[in-house]
Amino acid sequence: MSKGKSKKVFEVxxxxxxxxxxxxxxxxxxxxxxRTEKPIFKEVKKGGKVDYEPAGxxxxxxxxxxxx
Numbered sequence: 001m002s003k004g005k006s007k008k009v010f011e012v013x014x015x016x017x018x019x020x021x022x023x024x025x026x027x028x029x030x031x032x033x034x035r036t037e038k039p040i041f042k043e044v045k046k047g048g049k050v051d052y053e054p055a056g057x058x059x060x061x062x063x064x065x066x067x068x
Contacts (some may be wrong), residue, residue, distance in 0.1 A: 005065070012059040021061065030063035 012021045025032055028042055042055040 007064050010061045025063050029066055031066050032061045032063045035063040036060045
């Protein structure tokens, strides 16, 4: 077994493009194997009722260590 983790999760940062995140993953020695998007909602009060509106999304890549 090699030392270190064989899988790692990378999140696309707020001021980062997907391509920049993929370059960061490759630079760390990993290869992306799965992309997951999660919606982010915010609470909005209208009258006495609370509604939830989409506010953005969180993109997460699961990556595995590249064996060289």
